[in-house]
Amino acid sequence: MSEKKNTEKKKTENRQTPPLKGKSPKFSFNFYWIYGIILAVLIATQIFNFNGTPKKITWDEFNRNMLQVQDVEKIVVVNNQVANIYIKKDRLKLDKYKDVKYKSWGNTDNPGPHYYINTGPAEIFDKKLSEAQKDLPADVQRVPVDYEPESKGYWDFILTWILPLGIIILFWMFLMRRVGAGGPGGQIFNIGKSKATLFDKDLQVKVTFNDVAGLQEAKVEVMEIVDFLKNPKKYTSLGGKIPRGVLLVGPPGTGKTLLAKAMAGEAQVPFFSLSGSDFVEMFVGVGASRVRDLFKTAKEKAPCIVFIDEIDAIGRARGRSPSFSANDERESTLNQLLTEMDGFASNSGVIILAATNRADVLDRALLRPGRFDRTIFVELPDLNGRKEIFNVHLKDLKIDKSLDIDFLARQTPGFSGADIANVCNESALIAARKGKIIIEKQDFMDAIDRVVGGLEKKNKIITPHEKRVIAYHESGHASVSWLLEHAHPLVKVTIVPRGNALGAAWYLPDERQITTKEQMIDEICAALGGRAAEEIIFKTISTGALSDLEKITKQAYAMVSIYGLNDRVGNLSFYDSTGGQDYTFNKPYSEKTAEIIDEEVKKMIDLCYLRTKKLLEDNKTKLDALAKRLLEKEVIFKEDLEDIFGKRPFEEPKLIEDSAPVSGSTANQNGTPVVAPSENKVPLTQESKE
Numbered sequence: 001m002s003e004k005k006n007t008e009k010k011k012t013e014n015r016q017t018p019p020l021k022g023k024s025p026k027f028s029f030n031f032y033w034i035y036g037i038i039l040a041v042l043i044a045t046q047i048f049n050f051n052g053t054p055k056k057i058t059w060d061e062f063n064r065n066m067l068q069v070q071d072v073e074k075i076v077v078v079n080n081q082v083a084n085i086y087i088k089k090d091r092l093k094l095d096k097y098k099d100v101k102y103k104s105w106g107n108t109d110n111p112g113p114h115y116y117i118n119t120g121p122a123e124i125f126d127k128k129l130s131e132a133q134k135d136l137p138a139d140v141q142r143v144p145v146d147y148e149p150e151s152k153g154y155w156d157f158i159l160t161w162i163l164p165l166g167i168i169i170l171f172w173m174f175l176m177r178r179v180g181a182g183g184p185g186g187q188i189f190n191i192g193k194s195k196a197t198l199f200d201k202d203l204q205v206k207v208t209f210n211d212v213a214g215l216q217e218a219k220v221e222v223m224e225i226v227d228f229l230k231n232p233k234k235y236t237s238l239g240g241k242i243p244r245g246v247l248l249v250g251p252p253g254t255g256k257t258l259l260a261k262a263m264a265g266e267a268q269v270p271f272f273s274l275s276g277s278d279f280v281e282m283f284v285g286v287g288a289s290r291v292r293d294l295f296k297t298a299k300e301k302a303p304c305i306v307f308i309d310e311i312d313a314i315g316r317a318r319g320r321s322p323s324f325s326a327n328d329e330r331e332s333t334l335n336q337l338l339t340e341m342d343g344f345a346s347n348s349g350v351i352i353l354a355a356t357n358r359a360d361v362l363d364r365a366l367l368r369p370g371r372f373d374r375t376i377f378v379e380l381p382d383l384n385g386r387k388e389i390f391n392v393h394l395k396d397l398k399i400d401k402s403l404d405i406d407f408l409a410r411q412t413p414g415f416s417g418a419d420i421a422n423v424c425n426e427s428a429l430i431a432a433r434k435g436k437i438i439i440e441k442q443d444f445m446d447a448i449d450r451v452v453g454g455l456e457k458k459n460k461i462i463t464p465h466e467k468r469v470i471a472y473h474e475s476g477h478a479s480v481s482w483l484l485e486h487a488h489p490l491v492k493v494t495i496v497p498r499g500n501a502l503g504a505a506w507y508l509p510d511e512r513q514i515t516t517k518e519q520m521i522d523e524i525c526a527a528l529g530g531r532a533a534e535e536i537i538f539k540t541i542s543t544g545a546l547s548d549l550e551k552i553t554k555q556a557y558a559m560v561s562i563y564g565l566n567d568r569v570g571n572l573s574f575y576d577s578t579g580g581q582d583y584t585f586n587k588p589y590s591e592k593t594a595e596i597i598d599e600e601v602k603k604m605i606d607l608c609y610l611r612t613k614k615l616l617e618d619n620k621t622k623l624d625a626l627a628k629r630l631l632e633k634e635v636i637f638k639e640d641l642e643d644i645f646g647k648r649p650f651e652e653p654k655l656i657e658d659s660a661p662v663s664g665s666t667a668n669q670n671g672t673p674v675v676a677p678s679e680n681k682v683p684l685t686q687e688s689k690e
Contacts (some may be wrong), residue, residue: 381609
C-alpha cells in the first residue's frame with residue numbers, strides 16, 4: 001500500500017516539478033513557424049517591389065526630356081498597350097532621374113524599367129516614335145523597340161494567386177484548431193463553458209481536517225457531509241437526506257476557504273472549485289451558460305461537491321435598487337443558479353458548498369432550505385481556538401522550547417487564523433534578521449507589534465516639542481484607561497513612531513460578546529484622554545487626536561441611533577441589517593429626529609470630555625511623572641503604571657492575569673474585539689499641513 005502511494009506521489013511530483021535552471025531547454029521545432037515564414041515572405045513581396053516601380057509619364061515629357069536628349073536606352077512594349085522605358089545607366093545620375101534611380105526598398109541601383117507610357121495601337125506608336133527621331137543626327141543610334149507579350153511565369157503566378165489563397169486557408173485552419181482546443185484562442189466558442197477546477201483521484205488536495213484548527217463546530221458539520229458521502233447507508237437507512245447546500249459565513253481570514261480545501265482533501269468524491277467572479281463576463285448570457293455547464297458536468301460526476309468561493313459576486317439580492325445597481329446579466333446568472341440548485345429538474349448527488357463574508361447582501365431565495373439548507377458561521381477564534389491555530393503554524397518553525405503557547409494565545413485577542421499565521425511568519429523573519437537560530441518569545445512580541453502597528457520608524461524626524469506633546473497625549477490615554485473601571489487594561493505605551501502613528505497605546509481587552517452603556521462611556525473617556533491631557537498641560541490642542549475623534553464619533557452615533565442607549569431618543573434603532581439603506585438617499589428618520597441625535601451625541605461626548613479632564617486634573621502629578629518616564633524610556637509597560645498609580649482598584653478579567661508587554665487591540669461598536677493600532681494614526685506635522 002505504501003509503495004503504491006509513493007509511486008503516485010512521484011508521478012504527481014514529476015507532473016508539477018519545473019525544469020531545472022541549470023539545464024537549457026531543448027530546441028523544439030514548431031510547424032506553425034512555417035506559417036509565419038510564408039506570411040512574412042508574402043508581406044515582403046507585396047510591400048517591397050524588388051525591380052522598382054516604374055513611373056508613369058506622358059508622351060510629351062518622354063519626347064522632350066528623354067528621347068530628344070538621348071537618355072533612353074531601350075523601349076519594351078508589352079501586349080501592345082504599355083511601353084516600358086529604360087534610361088541609360090550613366091544618365092540616371094542626373095537630378096531629374098533621382099526619383100527612379102534606386103529601387104523602392106533600398107539604395108540599390110534600379111535596373112528598370114524606369115518609366116512607362118500608354119502606347120495605344122502599335123502602328124500609331126511606331127509612327128510617332130519614328131517622327132520624333134527623324135531630326136536626330138545620322139551618327140546617332142535610334143532607340144531600339146522590342147515587342148513582347150506579358151508573361152509572369154509560374155513563380156509570379158504562385159506569388160500572386162496560389163500563395164495568398166494558401167495562406168488564408170492555413171490561417172483559417174490554425175484558428176479553427178485553436179478554437180476547438182479551448183486554449184487562449186478557444187475563448188471564442190468556449191466562453192460559455194464552466195471554469196471550475198476539478199479535483200479528483202488524479203489531482204488530490206493534500207489539506208485535511210487535521211490542518212484546520214479553531215473551528216470545531218464548523219468542522220463537525222462539514223465532516224458530517226464527508227461522512228455521508230463515504231457511508232451513505234448510515235443516513236439513508238433512517239430516511240435522512242444530505243443537505244443540498246452548505247453556506248460558510250464569517251469574517252475574512254477565519255478559514256472558510258481552508259475548510260473547503262480540507263473537505264476536498266477528505267472527501268473521496270470529485271470536487272469542483274471556482275469563484276463567484278468566474279461566472280461574470282462582459283458578454284450577455286455567459287454567466288447563465290456557465291452555470292448550466294457546471295451543473296451538467298457535476299451531474300455526470302455525481303456524487304460530487306461544488307465549491308463556490310465569494311458567492312456574493314453573483315448572489316446579491318435582486319431588485320434592491322432597480323434604478324442604480326440593477327444588472328440583468330448578474331440577475332440572470334443568479335436565476336439560473338437558483339433553478340439548478342432546486343428547480344424542476346432533479347439535481348441529486350450534487351452538494352453545493354459556498355463561502356462569503358457578506359451574507360447580509362445575499363438573495364433570500366438563495367438562502368432558503370432546499371438550496372442552502374445549512375448556514376455555518378465561521379467566527380473569529382476564541383482563546384482555545386487561537387491556541388490550536390498556533391500549534392498548527394508552529395509545527396514547521398524552530399521555536400524556543402520554553403515558549404508558552406497559552407501566553408501567545410492570550411496576547412492575540414481578536415486575531416483571525418490568517419493574522420496568527422502572519423504573526424508566526426513575521427516572528428521567523430524577525431529572528432532571522434537578528435541572526436538567531438531559534439525563534440524566541442520576544443520575536444513573537446515584536447511580530448505582534450509589527451502586524452498590529454506597522455514597521456517601527458526610529459529615524460523619523462520629530463522636534464522636541466512634538467515629542468513632548470506625543471508623550472503627554474499617550475500618557476493621558478494610559479492614565480484614564482488605568483483609572484476607569486470599564487476601560488480596556490493598558491499594557492504598553494510607546495512614543496516610537498510605527499507605521500503612520502507617532503505614538504500608540506496598546507490594550508488587552510477582555511473577550512466579551514456584549515457591551516454595556518457604562519463600558520462604552522468609559523471607552524470614549526479613555527479615547528479622549530490624549531486631547532484632554534494636551535489641553536491641561538499645554539493650554540492648547542493639536543490635530544494628533546484625529547483617529548480618537550473619528551472612533552468616538554462613530555461609537556457615540558451608534559449608541560444613540562443603533563443600540564438604543566440614549567434616554568431621549570429611546571429604545572429605537574435605525575440600523576437596517578438588510579443593507580437597503582446603502583442604496584437610498586433618505587435617512588430612516590425625520591429631520592427633527594436627526595437634530596435630536598446630533599444634540600445627544602454632542603452632549604454625550606462633551607460630558608465624557610469634562611469627566612476625562614477632571615480625572616486628569618485630579619491626577620496631574622502622576623500624569624507628569626508618567627510622561628517624563630515615557631520621554632526617558634520611549635516605551636513603558638504595565639509595571640510602570642503600577643509604580644506611579646498603584647494597583648488598579650478594579651478586579652481585572654482572568655484572561656489577563658499574567659499579561660506582559662504586547663501590542664494592543666481595541667473593541668468595535670458591538671463589543672467584539674478587533675485588532676487595530678490604537679492612537680495617533682495621523683502624524684501631527686502631516687495633519688497640520690493639511
